[in-house]
Amino acid sequence: MTDPTNHPSLAERIAGLFHRPGRSILTFFEHLGRYMSTIGWMLYNFRNAKEYSGNIMQQMVMIGNNSIPIVLFVSMFVGMVTSVQSSYQLYDWIPRSVVGALVTKSVLLELTPLLTALVLAGKVGATITAELGTMRVTEQIDALEALAFDPVSFLITPRVLAGILMFPVLVIFGDLVAILGGMFGASAIAGIPVEAFVDGMQSSFETWDAFFGIIKGTVFGFIITSVSCYQGFQVQGGSEGVGKATMNSVVVTCLSVVVMDFVLASVLL
Amino acid sequence: MITLTNIWKRFGEKQVHQGVNLEVRDHETLVILGRSGGGKSVLLKMIIGLLKPDSGSIAVDGKEVTTLSYKQLQRLRFKFGFLFQGAALFDSMTVGQNIELALRRHSDFKDADIEERVKYALELVKLKNVEHLMPSNISGGMKKRVGLARAIALTPKYMLYDEPTTGLDVETADGINLLINELKTTLGVTSIVVTHDIHSAFVIGDRFAIFENGQFIMTGTKDDIRNSPNPEVRKYIESEIET
Numbered sequence A: 001m002t003d004p005t006n007h008p009s010l011a012e013r014i015a016g017l018f019h020r021p022g023r024s025i026l027t028f029f030e031h032l033g034r035y036m037s038t039i040g041w042m043l044y045n046f047r048n049a050k051e052y053s054g055n056i057m058q059q060m061v062m063i064g065n066n067s068i069p070i071v072l073f074v075s076m077f078v079g080m081v082t083s084v085q086s087s088y089q090l091y092d093w094i095p096r097s098v099v100g101a102l103v104t105k106s107v108l109l110e111l112t113p114l115l116t117a118l119v120l121a122g123k124v125g126a127t128i129t130a131e132l133g134t135m136r137v138t139e140q141i142d143a144l145e146a147l148a149f150d151p152v153s154f155l156i157t158p159r160v161l162a163g164i165l166m167f168p169v170l171v172i173f174g175d176l177v178a179i180l181g182g183m184f185g186a187s188a189i190a191g192i193p194v195e196a197f198v199d200g201m202q203s204s205f206e207t208w209d210a211f212f213g214i215i216k217g218t219v220f221g222f223i224i225t226s227v228s229c230y231q232g233f234q235v236q237g238g239s240e241g242v243g244k245a246t247m248n249s250v251v252v253t254c255l256s257v258v259v260m261d262f263v264l265a266s267v268l269l
Numbered sequence B: 001m002i003t004l005t006n007i008w009k010r011f012g013e014k015q016v017h018q019g020v021n022l023e024v025r026d027h028e029t030l031v032i033l034g035r036s037g038g039g040k041s042v043l044l045k046m047i048i049g050l051l052k053p054d055s056g057s058i059a060v061d062g063k064e065v066t067t068l069s070y071k072q073l074q075r076l077r078f079k080f081g082f083l084f085q086g087a088a089l090f091d092s093m094t095v096g097q098n099i100e101l102a103l104r105r106h107s108d109f110k111d112a113d114i115e116e117r118v119k120y121a122l123e124l125v126k127l128k129n130v131e132h133l134m135p136s137n138i139s140g141g142m143k144k145r146v147g148l149a150r151a152i153a154l155t156p157k158y159m160l161y162d163e164p165t166t167g168l169d170v171e172t173a174d175g176i177n178l179l180i181n182e183l184k185t186t187l188g189v190t191s192i193v194v195t196h197d198i199h200s201a202f203v204i205g206d207r208f209a210i211f212e213n214g215q216f217i218m219t220g221t222k223d224d225i226r227n228s229p230n231p232e233v234r235k236y237i238e239s240e241i242e243t
Helices: A010-044 A046-063 A065-090 A097-137 A140-146 A151-188 A194-204 A207-233 A239-268 B040-047 B070-077 B095-106 B111-124 B140-152 B170-187 B198-204 B222-226 B231-242
Strands: B002-011 B014-024 B029-034 B055-060 B080-083 B158-162 B190-195 B207-212 B215-220
Touching (some): A046 A065, A097 A140, A097 A239, A151 A194, B029 B040, B140 B170
């Protein structure tokens, strides 16, 4: 016979419905609070940043120099595909120089900053989280504290500063290569003369567009590095915890980047 | 002197410490014995402020650790050397850089002096010409020695050892035990050693504290432990006889 006391009451069932989403919301705000507190501590100790200048240079190389090939590769194909698809959509409708204008605007305002950020969320963000997460589970972060170092100033500040400084540089390189790729795609595949492409590019170019992309790069650089560092610091358990945190880091940074992309476009354009 | 009074600590649902009391006297080596995962290492981390107890008092040389500001806590940490269970060497740095890191940050030594001190610290742990090696290229026993060299580089007053012989073969473990004893006589440090290895404990310890179910069930000398009728304590003595 079934024990009637095993059946939850209606009130318990209703409470159960709210339990999981309620817990998720609480966890979200708990992490947001801890993240803000870490960033606050980093900013408070910013005056010590020069003591770790060696670490900052090292991270600039890791985040910036080492990412140039992948950023250029992606940008080149983004430019080419944008130009080929634009010419396909606009064929015979409007002057062909419009393709040059369209590619330039799309690349500077949206495509290069966003795609660079998404690619680097995977490359740089995942690397940072895995590195710091491994340091956490192998007690290297505890060892730093035991040696009277501030782990936030020593590990997080250099990475975030390097991200803020190097992401815009990568966006500039990406812009240049994407436009060249667009020009190549237009002339080689869509049959649009280079002169027509350049005419369209010149007629539509505004300095603010390029500057807006650089601002986006700076903001995305901050988001990707700071969130990845935070995720790495929060790792618990062993290698499973590092893997989970790395996945979370990529998901959270990608989502944060697309949301911030919309916010920046709404506010600044 | 280090004094722990009525320490309580909980992690989630698990009550790890239930009113822990302990006194560590100057220049002695106190060994904390207990089963793995019982909360012994947490005690070491609480002593240098890496973790905070939920309640209770921790005093180091009369200073209350739990109420220190961040800066005061960092200054207090200069008094401590900490050998972590897995040595916790910074794997992106060479052996030499691991040892000199704290010296460069916290002392006014010139490059030549730092080099000298790194060599001296390595000599104390019986290592030579390994400064340029990466931690991934050295054995587990060597890692512990380098961890020890890093911990003593700033000539601490207190040494905290977290499972110093775990994962090592008998010969290497004996070497580490010997080093712990030598450092005590050479540097005159006060040491707290956390271990579940009774054999090592009796080689290095002056006094012993048995940690069971969140409390110290007994504190005393080797003879006190050996002659104790307490069945929980007898378990350790029997495991020594078996080994």
